[in-house]
Amino acid sequence: MKQFGRFAALRGVSAEFAAGRLYVILGDNGAGKTTLLRALAGLAHPTRGSISILGATDVRSVCHELGYMAHPSLLYDEMSGMENLRYFARLYGLADSSRDADNMTALGLDPALARPVAQYSQGMRQRLSLARALLNDPKILLLDEPFSNVDVRSARAMVALLAQMRDNGKTIFVVTHQAALLEGAADEFVWMEAGQITHRSRELQPVETR
Amino acid sequence: MSKTSAIPSGVTGATLAKDLRLEWRSKDAINSMLFFSLLVVVVFSFSFDPNAEESRQIAGGLVWVAFLFAAVVALNQTWARELRNQVLDAYRVSPAPANSLFLAKALGNFIFVAVLEILMTPLFIMFYKLRALGPAWQLLPIAALGTWALVVNGTFFAAMSLRTRSREIMLPLLLFPISIPALLAMVNATTAILTGELSAKFWIVLLSTYNVVFTIVCLLLFELVLNAE
Amino acid sequence: MTMRRLFPIFGLLTAVLLSYALYEALVAAPTEQTMGNVQRIFYYHVPSAWTAFLLFFINFVCSIQYLVRSNPVADKVTNWTVIAIAIAACVAAFVIHPLPQGMEPSSVATTGLAIAGLYFLIKKYFSRERVDALAVVSAEVGVVFCTVVLVTGPLWARPVWGIWWTWDVRLTSTLVLWLIYISYLMLRRFSTSGQTPVLAAALAVFGALDVPLVYFSIWIFRTQHPQPVIGGGGSIDPRMLQVLLINWLAFLCFAGLVCWSRYRLEILRRELEETQALEALLEPRSPR
Numbered sequence: 001m002k003q004f005g006r007f008a009a010l011r012g013v014s015a016e017f018a019a020g021r022l023y024v025i026l027g028d029n030g031a032g033k034t035t036l037l038r039a040l041a042g043l044a045h046p047t048r049g050s051i052s053i054l055g056a057t058d059v060r061s062v063c064h065e066l067g068y069m070a071h072p073s074l075l076y077d078e079m080s081g082m083e084n085l086r087y088f089a090r091l092y093g094l095a096d097s098s099r100d101a102d103n104m105t106a107l108g109l110d111p112a113l114a115r116p117v118a119q120y121s122q123g124m125r126q127r128l129s130l131a132r133a134l135l136n137d138p139k140i141l142l143l144d145e146p147f148s149n150v151d152v153r154s155a156r157a158m159v160a161l162l163a164q165m166r167d168n169g170k171t172i173f174v175v176t177h178q179a180a181l182l183e184g185a186a187d188e189f190v191w192m193e194a195g196q197i198t199h200r201s202r203e204l205q206p207v208e209t210r
Numbered sequence: 211m212s213k214t215s216a217i218p219s220g221v222t223g224a225t226l227a228k229d230l231r232l233e234w235r236s237k238d239a240i241n242s243m244l245f246f247s248l249l250v251v252v253v254f255s256f257s258f259d260p261n262a263e264e265s266r267q268i269a270g271g272l273v274w275v276a277f278l279f280a281a282v283v284a285l286n287q288t289w290a291r292e293l294r295n296q297v298l299d300a301y302r303v304s305p306a307p308a309n310s311l312f313l314a315k316a317l318g319n320f321i322f323v324a325v326l327e328i329l330m331t332p333l334f335i336m337f338y339k340l341r342a343l344g345p346a347w348q349l350l351p352i353a354a355l356g357t358w359a360l361v362v363n364g365t366f367f368a369a370m371s372l373r374t375r376s377r378e379i380m381l382p383l384l385l386f387p388i389s390i391p392a393l394l395a396m397v398n399a400t401t402a403i404l405t406g407e408l409s410a411k412f413w414i415v416l417l418s419t420y421n422v423v424f425t426i427v428c429l430l431l432f433e434l435v436l437n438a439e
Numbered sequence: 440m441t442m443r444r445l446f447p448i449f450g451l452l453t454a455v456l457l458s459y460a461l462y463e464a465l466v467a468a469p470t471e472q473t474m475g476n477v478q479r480i481f482y483y484h485v486p487s488a489w490t491a492f493l494l495f496f497i498n499f500v501c502s503i504q505y506l507v508r509s510n511p512v513a514d515k516v517t518n519w520t521v522i523a524i525a526i527a528a529c530v531a532a533f534v535i536h537p538l539p540q541g542m543e544p545s546s547v548a549t550t551g552l553a554i555a556g557l558y559f560l561i562k563k564y565f566s567r568e569r570v571d572a573l574a575v576v577s578a579e580v581g582v583v584f585c586t587v588v589l590v591t592g593p594l595w596a597r598p599v600w601g602i603w604w605t606w607d608v609r610l611t612s613t614l615v616l617w618l619i620y621i622s623y624l625m626l627r628r629f630s631t632s633g634q635t636p637v638l639a640a641a642l643a644v645f646g647a648l649d650v651p652l653v654y655f656s657i658w659i660f661r662t663q664h665p666q667p668v669i670g671g672g673g674s675i676d677p678r679m680l681q682v683l684l685i686n687w688l689a690f691l692c693f694a695g696l697v698c699w700s701r702y703r704l705e706i707l708r709r710e711l712e713e714t715q716a717l718e719a720l721l722e723p724r725s726p727r
Contacts, residue, residue: 373632
């Protein structure tokens with residue numbers, strides 16, 4: 001349970017997720033999706049209850065196996081794309097920058113581009129943010145709205161990349177409003193409402209009207 | 211794929227280098243800070259008549275109060291870049307130790323404030339016709355220790371005030387009471403050197419003690435403050 | 440609840456004690472030779488100071504406990520450190536000759552043991568959440584008493600020594616302590632974090648380390664620039680000492696009373712918040 005003052009963002013979420021799957025988390029605004037993701041990333045500590053990731057109850061101890069991407073870009077506007085990735089690579093103790101360049105290219109970005117991130121289009125920024133999340137080749141990816149403002153073709157390319165990573169053994173959690181994009185690739189859809197998981201399904205069903 | 215764990219000094223160095231590079235690139239902050247420092251010196255010169263006899267006695271205090279104002283303005287923007295786009299989250303998610311971030315920021319602030327001091331000092335010397343009657347070389351360690359005392363706590367409280375409303379006023383509110391012994395030491399040590407009347411030794415020892423104690427406390431408690439969401 | 444029954448009794452006892460202490464201070468105590476009747480403010484000023492310092496010390500202990508009790512290793516280390524301090528105080532009391540002026544071996548040893556006693560008492564009777572509530576309470580009431588000290592000080596000084604204020608060791612240290620705890624209360628009020636107690640506890644630790652440094656720095660300053668000392672040191676007439684101690688007891692009871700009710704208020708407020716949160720948990724939220 002995660003409580004902010006009198007507002008309980010997550011209420012009694014009790015769930016298990018298996019490795020090597022792509023989970024899509026859906027729900028209206030305020031359902032608690034972002035809070036759940038942040039709790040998994042170790043950014044928000046549950047007020048009550050515990051989290052177990054990769055066999056550890058302390059998320060910090062396995063943080064080098066996590067990749068996190070949020071709605072804000074988590075990038076420095078004043079640096080170029082490559083500079084950003086190089087800096088964050090240092091935070092993970094990675095000195096080799098060739099993989100960063102590969103990641104960028106795989107996402108359709110030019111590693112040699114010297115323009116600061118502030119001048120990127122929103123879609124480019126999203127893709128760079130994803131590249132940052134992939135820096136440390138994490139076993140678990142936590143993505144919050146990765147497709148917002150991304151054009152359809154790039155989004156499909158991203159989905160294909162995610163599916164490929166899942167096939168290679170990564171566990172991926174995607175919070176999105178654009179579930180249709182992931183219809184073919186997702187292993188399971190998880191619906192949340194009012195801070196709880198309401199149901200899970202292997203198929204994307206039409207949203208029930210209430 | 212082999213993964214090296216993040217070396218703390220590597221992280222500190224990389225963060226410091228990044229901060230310095232970004233400061234250099236967008237010279238906005240530096241320019242406005244420099245101009246602000248000049249203004250402070252001029253205002254002080256109008257308020258405290260440089261020709262009066264007493265000025266030499268209080269010059270130590272004047273200089274350090276001016277440095278304090280400049281430091282607060284510099285400290286308030288310590289975390290500004292990390293707040294935009296929530297970059298701080300990216301740091302917290304990574305295995306990089308919190309203390310490395312703290313040290314990088316504190317060292318960056320130290321350099322920044324030191325630059326301001328280096329620019330303000332000749333102006334003060336000029337306006338107040340200051341001359342050191344005591345051992346002038348001691349002013350250097352005094353300046354360094356005093357600046358670190360302000361900067362180390364200032365960086366810590368700047369991080370604390372990230373989690374509050376009225377961020378800009380919380381920093382001086384928290385910093386000033388805690389800094390009083392350091393301020394006393396800085397001012398008295400400087401006055402001792404300028405007037406040559408007393409020895410600055412006790413004050414330098416006090417400043418060093420203050421720095422050791424609070425640097426250790428800051429390093430111990432920073433991780434808690436960083437993760438206090 | 441025991442509160443219903445004990446509180447009024449304690450309240451009555453405090454009222455009686457305060458009246459008696461007031462009578463003693465204003466009427467029964469002997470008039471001071473040089474200062475005259477103005478000196479009687481001393482019976483108000485000094486006990487307030489001691490009470491304020493005690494309350495701030497309680498806040499410090501609570502802050503330390505809040506920080507270390509989340510981590511079993513840190514908790515053990517702190518326990519042993521506290522015990523070590525107590526033992527060191529007892530040993531030092533009887534080994535160090537001569538002790539600084541005004542300190543008796545018995546009082547040093549008692550202080551050390553009292554510190555350890557207070558630490559473990561608080562640990563035993565307050566859970567981690569409640570320790571934070573106690574921290575808030577002791578800070579608030581401490582600030583009130585500290586304000587009393589800072590107001591009565593100048594009121595006493597003006598007629599007697601002709602000055603409103605002086606930067607002597609005790610007054611200045613008290614002022615800095617007051618400033619630190621005002622900033623502590625402001626931090627608590629302005630914090631938007633879910634972990635305000637952690638931030639506040641960290642600040643209290645900073646404050647606790649700062650005050651001895653302030654005291655020491657002003658002490659050095661004063662040896663270089665001597666100025667009048669308010670209150671003076673030296674010996675005190677035993678009858679005056681008695682009145683002083685009676686007043687201190689009365690003030691302590693009063694502080695205890697206020698802290699008790701404030702503490703109950705704080706606990707109730709927190710329980711209310713939790714209940715509301717739990718209620719929200721059970722209610723279905725309206726669809727957005």
